[in-house]
Amino acid sequence: MSTENDTAEDRVLLITGASSGIGAATARHACRAGWRVVLAARSLERLQALSQELGGATRALAVRCDVTSWEDQQRMAAEALIGFGRIDAAFANAGFGGARGFLKDTVEHWREMVLTNVYGAALTIRATIPALTDSRGHLLLTSSVAGRRVLPGSLYSVTKHAVTAMGEAARQDLNGTGIRVTLIEPGMTDTPFFDQRPTDALQDDDIARAVIYAICQPAHVDVNEILIRPTAQQG
């Protein structure tokens, strides 16, 4: 997707959870809008394939990162700066769900989910704040409708409430730095998040467009929350 108009000045969006679903779709939309992207997740081969699709490493840099590892997150931010020299927006999007019911799922699954959805998002904020301060950039977090209304027996819903709180905590903490903070709160979206793919759901592209809307606003406009449901969603 590289064009003769590409320049090293093009803004840089770092995305965790970029190997699939909402993160990968956002990378495609951002590249089309002229951004360079840093693609982070654990599945390096999938990231590399997406990087090739988007024009190679000068436009889309693939970085292996397990968001539960502080070392990985620090390396991710460092590789972004080495590769592109700046980070203008960071999208903490990596996450996964679990079964509803406090007697469902294994405790190991719970541990990984809490570490990924909550601790991982916090580490992405921590790892990217210095670069975002330099760029007077933009921080985005993927919460959920499940981070706005409690779902019965859903520890996943609890993790997403934590992400919603994290967005507001970061917004207040970063006030005065010029960094903007946006919570993306999708309703049911048809991605590999679900083992059984939903019908009447949003598409990953629908969420990607919301991210692009937020990051393309003028510097004085801070879109704090975008809550999106499919028209058909009941809850």
Ligand SMILES: NC(=O)c1ccc[n+]([C@@H]2O[C@H](COP(=O)([O-])OP(=O)(O)OC[C@H]3O[C@@H](n4cnc5c(N)ncnc54)[C@H](OP(=O)(O)O)[C@@H]3O)[C@@H](O)[C@H]2O)c1
């Ligand atoms: N789909 C929905 O209905 C929906 C609704 C509301 C919110 N969300 C949220 O949207 C976000 C993206 O989900 P999705 O729907 O796009 O699902 P998805 O297609 O399954 O994507 C999840 C992404 O998270 C990454 N990931 C998981 N654990 C990770 C870890 N430890 N380190 C780094 N990356 C990790 C996965 O990559 P690797 O496996 O390669 O690491 C993958 O790229 C999640 O936070 C999810 O909770 C989804």
